[in-house]
Amino acid sequence: MKREKCINKTFTPNFDLYLKAKLGISEDNLARLVPLLKKEIVNKNDFLVREGDNSRYEFFVERGLLRSYTIDQDGKHHIIQFAPENSFISDRSNVYLNEPSMSFIEAIEDSYVIKLDDKYNQFIKDISANKEYNEIILNKYIRNLEGRVNGLLCAKAKDRYLQFISHYSKISLRVPQWMIASYLGITRETLSRVRKEIATNNFV
Amino acid sequence: MKREKCINKTFTPNFDLYLKAKLGISEDNLARLVPLLKKEIVNKNDFLVREGDNSRYEFFVERGLLRSYTIDQDGKHHIIQFAPENSFISDRSNVYLNEPSMSFIEAIEDSYVIKLDDKYNQFIKDISANKEYNEIILNKYIRNLEGRVNGLLCAKAKDRYLQFISHYSKISLRVPQWMIASYLGITRETLSRVRKEIATNNFV
């Protein structure tokens, strides 16, 4: 028997705020738009997307925490992105290039997401007063990724971990260690040792 | 004395094509726009942007080849991006977030670039018939970066190199080996050994 979730599926305060404050959608249009949105509750460990899927949804995380990850030839998992409340997550191969999904998107916590399809994007494009905002988000994410590439290129395990917890302190408290290791591209054992070293040696 | 360059600063066939075919700019608007563009010839080894700069230009590479890279605390260079003809390059911290540039942008070959500022973007936004195209480019670049992150997370030096030369075969013939090593996040010595191994062992 499923336990009852404390997630209310009617209100979407975070997404409403995003639409109003960021995209400049009017109250009228908002009232028209919101009932059309597809919402979904995902339990911890459930999937929104699996490798090979072709559903072409983007997701806005109204509440909870998700991750996307790939599995390589050796069966190892590699986390691409964490997505907490107020962030977007999708498989870009699938959504923007019509290729089958290369990644899995899974709930780390019981979550509540809004599913965005092409129709939504079209509608938004027409009614948004701030058409550049989407591009700003994309550019921020790019800068983020470039920073991550840079970290992977030049920093050792310890420094990458320190950078991660300083940059994503809230997320780092909500996910198990092995996921952080997977995100950083190191093993859980190495992360464990790194943490020990930080705890004993330094007090930065 | 400077040697004469065989680069003609009047015509911009690649950029014109981009504006017409991709953004759907009309001949009329094109004729109005092109004379306003700032163009620049950069010689090999010259810089368009240095760390700390605040010029806020994006560049379209009409001809030639550029790279962007960062320098870490140990003085090591890490290549973020190669930009051949028909591609864009910029420092996103600077252009989109108004922070001083974190990277250098340098010409690998004698090049010819078009400098794009905010005014250009505003103008384009007004006259473009295909307003989504910019986002498509950004999403492609994101997918690219996510793939690179994934490669850095799971692939060994040899596989990353093989992936690079298969994906960027043209670029790989135009840049010295040590730049490829820098892009891949390995030393030139390691790359040399990897290449030797590929040459002797396999014939893929």
Added chain:
DNA sequence: CGAGCGCTTGATTGAGTTCAAAAATCGTGG
């Protein structure tokens, strides 16, 4: 309570770095 999951710890292995130096290639001026 016991099974499973996540974290830690130790011993060993291996990929890649570092340092040093030789060999090959490139560009330039004579």
Added chain:
DNA sequence: CCACGATTTTTGAACTCAATCAAGCGCTCG
């Protein structure tokens, strides 16, 4: 066209960081 210096690539040996393999610990949840 050749020669010279500078840059790039290759090679070798020692070393380092992180991965792997293998146990053991501790907590939680059914």
